Amino acid sequence: MAIAVRTDDEWRRLAQHLGGDGLAGDPRFLTLASRTLHEDELGALTEAWTRECDAGDVEAEPPS
Secondary structure: OOOOOOOHHHHHHHHHHHOHHHHHOOHHHOOHHHHHHOHHHHHHHHHHHHHOOOHHHHHHOOOO
16 A cells, blocks of 8 residues: 655645644654655654554545
C-alpha cells in the first residue's frame, strides 16, 4: 500500500491518525520541504501506525 500526501491540508488530516494535534503542528512536518528533510522520521511514524492497522481500514479512510 502507498500513502500519498499532496497538500499540507492532506498532511494535517493524515497526521491526526499518526499522532494527533501534536504531530500535525510539529515544525518538522509543517511543509513539504520540512517533511522531505525529515522523511526518515516520518517514515518511521507511518510504519508504526500502519503496523497497528488493518490494510483495509487504512485504505477505507476517506480523503476528505
